[in-house]
Structures are given as structure tokens and as C-alpha cells.
Amino acid sequence: MGVAAYLTAATPPRLAVGGITVAIPVLAVEQGAGVALGGLLAAAALGPSIVAAPVAGALLDRSRRPGALLAGAGVVIASAYVVASFLGPVPAWVVALALIAAGAATPFVFGGLSSFVTEGIPDERRAYAIDALAYNLGAVAGPAAVAAAAALGSARIATLVMAGSALLGAAGTIPLRLRPLAGAHEPASFFGTIAAGFRHIATHRPLAVITASGTLSQFGAGGLAIAAVALSVARTGDPGEGAIIVTSFAIGGLLGALWNSRRPPRRSPEWVMGWGFAATGLLTIVAAFDLGPTWAIAAIGASGLFTAPSAAAMLLIRKQQSPPELRSQVFTVGAGLRAAAAAAGAAVAGLAAGVGAEALIVAIGVVWVASGAMLLAYPAGAPSIDGEG
Numbered sequence: 001m002g003v004a005a006y007l008t009a010a011t012p013p014r015l016a017v018g019g020i021t022v023a024i025p026v027l028a029v030e031q032g033a034g035v036a037l038g039g040l041l042a043a044a045a046l047g048p049s050i051v052a053a054p055v056a057g058a059l060l061d062r063s064r065r066p067g068a069l070l071a072g073a074g075v076v077i078a079s080a081y082v083v084a085s086f087l088g089p090v091p092a093w094v095v096a097l098a099l100i101a102a103g104a105a106t107p108f109v110f111g112g113l114s115s116f117v118t119e120g121i122p123d124e125r126r127a128y129a130i131d132a133l134a135y136n137l138g139a140v141a142g143p144a145a146v147a148a149a150a151a152l153g154s155a156r157i158a159t160l161v162m163a164g165s166a167l168l169g170a171a172g173t174i175p176l177r178l179r180p181l182a183g184a185h186e187p188a189s190f191f192g193t194i195a196a197g198f199r200h201i202a203t204h205r206p207l208a209v210i211t212a213s214g215t216l217s218q219f220g221a222g223g224l225a226i227a228a229v230a231l232s233v234a235r236t237g238d239p240g241e242g243a244i245i246v247t248s249f250a251i252g253g254l255l256g257a258l259w260n261s262r263r264p265p266r267r268s269p270e271w272v273m274g275w276g277f278a279a280t281g282l283l284t285i286v287a288a289f290d291l292g293p294t295w296a297i298a299a300i301g302a303s304g305l306f307t308a309p310s311a312a313a314m315l316l317i318r319k320q321q322s323p324p325e326l327r328s329q330v331f332t333v334g335a336g337l338r339a340a341a342a343a344a345g346a347a348v349a350g351l352a353a354g355v356g357a358e359a360l361i362v363a364i365g366v367v368w369v370a371s372g373a374m375l376l377a378y379p380a381g382a383p384s385i386d387g388e389g
Contacts, residue, residue, distance in 0.1 A: 002120065002121070003121060003130055005120070005172070005175055005176060006117060006120060006121065006130060006131075006134070006176070007130065007133070007134055007137075008168075008169075008172040009070075009113065009169055009172035009173045009175075009176055010109070010113050010114075010117075010131065010134035010169070010172075011134045011137045011138055011141075011169070012138075012165040012166065012168040012169035012172065013073075013074050013077060013109035013113075013138075013165070013166050013169035013170070014109065014110065014134060014135055014137070014138030014139075014142070014169075015137065015138040015141050015142040015145065015162075015165050016077060016078075016081065016138075016142065016162040016163070016165040016166040016169070017045075017046075017077070017106055017109070017110075017138070017142070017166075018138045018139050018141075018142030018143060019141075019142030019143055019145055019146040019158070019161075019162045019165070020042070020045050020081060020084075020099075020102075020142075020146075020159070020162050021042045021045065021046065022142070022143045022146045022147070022158075023146045023149075023150070023155055023158045023159045023162055024038055024041045024042045024045065024084060024087075024099070024155075024159065025038030025039060025041075025042055026038070026146070026150055026155040026158070027084075027085070027087055027154075027155035027156060027158075027159055028041060028087060029155075030154060030155050030156070031087055031088035032088075033087065033088075033092065037092060040096070041084070041087075041092070041095060041096060041099055043343075044096045044099040044100050044103060045080075045084075045099040045100075045102055045103050045106075046103055046106070046339065046343070047100075047103055047343075048100050048103035048104040048106075049103050049104070049106045049107050049110070049335075049336050049339050050336040050337070050339060050340040051104075051336075052103070052104040052105075052106070052107050052336075053107040053111065053332040053333050053335065053336030053337075054194045054197060054198065054329060054332065054333050054336075055194070056073075056104075056105075056107035056108050056111075056112055056328075056332045057107070057111070057112065057115075057194075057197060057328040057329025057330070057331065057332035057333060058190060058193040058194045058197065058328075058329050060108070060112050060115065060328035060329075060332070061193055061197075061325055061326060061327065061328045061329055062190065062193060063180065064180055066112075066116065066178045066179075066180060066328075067173050067174065067176060067177065067178040069108060069112075070108050070109065070112060070113060070170075070173045070178070071170045071171075071173045071174060072105075072170075073105040073106075073108035073109055073112075073170075074105075074108075074109060074166050074167060074169045074170025074171075074173065075167065075170050076101055076102065076104075076105040077102045077105050077106065077109070077163075077166040077170075078163045078164070078166035078167035078170065079098075079163075080098040080099055080101050080102035080105075081098075081102065081159055081160070081162050081163035081166060082160065082163045083095060083098035084098055084099055084102075084159055085156050085159035085160045085163065086156070087156075107332040107335060107336060108332075109166075109169060110332070110335045110339075111328075111331035111332035111333070111334060111335030111336070112328055112331065112332050113173075114128075114131050114315055114331050114335070115319070115327045115328040115330070115331040115332075116176070116178050116328075117130065117131045117315075118319060119176075119178060119179065120176060124316055124319065124320075125264035125265075125266075125269075125312070125316060126261070126264055128312040128313075128315040128316045128319070129257070129260045129261045129264045129308075129309075129312045130261050131312065131315055132257050132260065132261075132308045132309075132311045132312040132315065133257040133258065133260070133261045133308065135257075135308075135311065136250075136253045136254045136256075136257040136307075136308055137254065137257070139250055139253065139254075140250045140251065140253075140254045142162070142165075145158070145161060145162075145165075146158040146161070146162065149161045193325075193326070193329065194329070196326060197326045197329035197330060197333065198333070200322070200323075200326055200330065201330060201333060201334075204321060204385075205377075205379055205382075206270075206317065206321045206378060206379055206382040207317070207318070207321045207322065207330065209374060209375065209377050209378045209379075210270070210273065210314055210317045210318065210321075210375070210378070211334055211337065212374060213273070213274075213277065213314075213371045213372070213374040213375055214273075214311075214314050214334065214337075214338055214371070215334075215337045215338055215341045216341065216367060216370065216371040216374065217277050217280075217310075217338075217367070217368055217371035217372075218338040218339070218341040218342040218345065219341040219342070219344060219345040219348075219367055220281070220284075220345060220364045220365070220367030220368045220371070221307075221342055221345065221364075221368075222341065222342030222343060222344065222345025222346040222349070223345040223346055223348060223349030223360070223363075223364050223367075224246060224249060224284075224300075224349075224364060225242070225246050225346065226346055226349035226350050226353060226360070227349055227357065227360040227361050227364055228242040228245035228246050228296075228300070229242030230242075230353050230357040230360055231245070231287075231288075231296060231357040231358070231360075231361055232245065233357070234356075234357040234358075235290060235293070235296075235357075236293065241293075241297075244297055245287075245296055245297055245300050246300075248297045248298070248300050248301035248304070249300045249301060249303065249304040250304065251301060251304065252300070252301040252302060252303065252304025252305045252307075253304040253305070253307045253308055254304075254308075255304075255305060256304060256305040256306060256307060256308040256309060257308035259305075260308045260309045260312055264309075264312065265309060265313075269313035269314075269316045269317050269320075270313070270317065270375050270378040271375075272309055272310060272312075272313035273310045273313040273314050273317070273372075273375055274310075274372045274373070274374075274375030274376070274378075275310075275372065276306040276307065276309050276310025276311075276313065276372070277306075277310050277368050277369070277371045277372030277375075278368070278369050278372030278373065279303070279306040279372075280303045280304070280306045280307055280310070280368045280372075281303075281364075281365040281366065281367070281368025281369035281370075281371075281372060282303075282365065282369060283299050283300070283302050283303035283306075283365075284299070284300065284303050284361060284364055284365030284368060285361070285362050285365035285366070285369075286299045286365075287299035287300050287303070287361055287365075288358040288359075288361040288362045288365070290358075296361075303368075310372075315331075318330055318331055318334055319331075320384040320385070321382070321384070321385055322385070323385060345364075345367075349364070
């Protein structure tokens with residue numbers, strides 16, 4: 001497995017999941033079902049991932065054919081999106097059930113696939129830099145592809161494009177020829193594997209620290225879109241400028257990921273993760289100062305530059321601090337916690353919008369800084385326990 005092969009497998013399904021949360025609400029409006037139903041259906045596509053994450057991780061950790069599981073997850077996601085594309089002729093409850101199935105399969109192509117990246121890219125730092133790039137490409141290209149497909153045709157076509165992308169990712173896993181991570185290890189039971197994974201995440205200090213830090217950072221990130229819209233309304237009266245601010249953050253993240261994939265930092269991963277989160281937070285706070293119409297866009301865009309290196313460092317620590325027989329579960333649970341934290345951050349930001357746009361932006365920056373400061377609790381010189389370092 002090389003870099004191109006991994007990106008071919010990892011980017012399309014992440015693009016599909018990133019785009020579907022935009023495509024489904026637009027499709028619901030086109031079909032006269034309303035924004036509220038679109039929002040509920042989008043939540044159905046994402047919500048099950050937090051519940052399914054430990055099960056997906058345990059299945060991958062125990063499987064003799066993990067590649068088949070990953071490919072199967074991609075097929076499930078693609079099939080669900082095809083069903084969802086026919087919202088209107090197909091009842092909403094059927095679409096909801098299909099999207100719930102897709103949400104349950106999502107942990108396989110997010111944290112699950114990440115747990116295998118070093119199997120084909122031996123340089124760990126470069127491997128997780130490439131994985132972070134796949135996440136960022138999906139986050140930027142997914143909504144962009146939906147916007148383009150909807151403009152040229154309809155949201156139904158956009159949803160089918162997302163289904164095709166998920167299917168492309170499923171096909172891309174076949175050439176990877178993934179092998180079991182655990183080798184000859186055979187846990188006592190399926191539920192024993194899940195219990196061991198949670199116990200390791202909660203009690204192994206290096207992993208507990210970076211899991212808590214990474215989860216908290218996403219609580220702040222989840223509120224950014226709400227805060228950006230509030231800031232735009234307060235300063236210009238145009239909520240559309242909020243989308244520009246959020247896009248600048250995504251573009252900054254993509255540029256940082258591209259740079260990081262070519263020149264991964266050589267400092268310790270806990271240093272990169274901590275200072276990266278802190279830099280993102282400080283620049284977010286700077287955006288609260290009203291120094292002209294482009295100031296917030298530039299500051300938030302710059303803050304995004306540091307997200308990919310810090311995320312790659314977090315993924316590297318997950319790998320180094322997980323025994324092979326629990327690695328997939330550590331990755332899927334970590335990804336699920338971050339997704340749940342982002343959703344919670346968006347909800348809290350919406351409820352707190354009345355405190356003022358600048359105060360909300362500062363609060364989000366403070367959360368990022370706090371998540372970086374948590375790395376001060378990381379035990380110095382913690383040895384790798386993955387059996388490879």
C-alpha cells in the first residue's frame with residue numbers, strides 16, 4: 001500500500017460523509033419536506049457513529065479479513081445514500097432507517113481505516129500526515145462537490161454523487177490487502193474486547209490525556225460555524241459571510257495538511273498536538289477583534305493551518321499507545337467521541353448565541369487553548385507500547 005492507494009481508499013468515503021450532511025437538507029427542501037426534516041435526517045446519518053464506534057473497532061480488531069469489513073462498510077454507506085436520494089417517492093422513515101445504517105458504518109471508514117495506515121506507509125509521521133490529509137480533503141471537497149452537483153442538476157444528483165464516492169472508497173480498499181493487526185492474539189470474547197478497549201483508553205495515562213484533549217478541541221470546532229454566522233450578522237448584517245469564514249478555516253486546514261504531508265514536524269507528537277491546538281485557539285481569539293471586514297476571515301483561515309499537524313500527531317500517539325489487538329477500537333472510539341463533541345459544541349453555541357458574537361468566538365478560542373494546555377499532563381518520555389517502537 002502506497003500513499004496514492006491509501007488516499008484512494010480513505011478520501012472518497014470521508015468526502016461522501018462530509019457532503020451528505022449538506023446534500024440531505026437541500027434535498028429535503030427541494031422535495032417540500034422542510035429544513036427541519038433535513039436536519040433530522042442529517043443527524044440520523046451521523047448520530048449512530050458514537051454508539052457503533054466500539055463495536056466497529058472490536059470487529060476490526062478481531063477480524064481475519066479487516067479489508068472485507070471496510071469494503072462492506074463502504075457498500076452499506078453507498079447503498080444508504082442511494083435510498084436517501086429518492087426522498088419524496090421514498091417515505092422519510094425509510095430514508096431515516098437507511099441513513100442510520102450508514103451512520104453505523106461510518107466508524108469503519110473514519111477511525112477504523114486510520115488504524116491501518118501504518119501497515120502500508122512505514123514512516124509513522126508521514127503515514128498520519130497522509131491520513132490527516134485524507135480527512136481534510138474530504139471535509140473541503142465533500143460540500144464543494146455537493147454544491148457543484150446541485151447547481152448543475154439537483155440535490156438528488158448530488159446525493160447520488162456522494163453514494164458513488166462511498167462506493168469508490170469501498171473499491172479502493174481491495175488493493176490495500178489489509179492484514180489483521182492483532183496477529184495470533186485472540187481475546188476471550190467479543191464483549192471482552194470492547195471492555196478491554198474502554199479500560200485501556202480510560203486508564204492508560206498517555207492515551208487518556210490525548211483522548212480528552214482531542215475531544216475537547218472538537219467541542220470548540222463544532223461551535224465555529226454558529227459563531228461565524230453570528231459574527232457576520234453582528235458586523236455586516238449578512239449571514240452569508242459566515243460561510244466564507246468557515247470556508248477559510250477549511251481551506252487553511254487543507255493547506256496545513258498538504259504542507260504537513262510533505263514535511264511532517266520532527267518534534268515529539270505531544271508537543272505538536274499541544275502547540276497546534278493552542279495556536280488554533282489563539283488565532284481564533286484574534287478574530288474577535290473588529291479590524292475590518294477581512295480580518296476575521298484571515299485570522300480564522302490562519303488558525304486552520306495548525307489543525308492538520310496537530311490531528312496527525314494525535315493519530316500517531318493513538319497508534320503508539322495502543323496494543324495491536326486493541327488499536328482499531330482505540331481509533332474508532334476516539335473518532336466517535338470527537339464527532340459527538342463537535343455536535344455538542346454546535347448545540348451549545350446555538351444556545352449561547354445571545355451572549356454576543358465576539359464573546360462566542362473568544363470562548364471557542366479558549367476551548368482550543370485549553371485543549372492544547374491539557375497536553376502538559378502528558379507523561380514525559382512515555383514509551384511506545386504498540387510493539388513496533
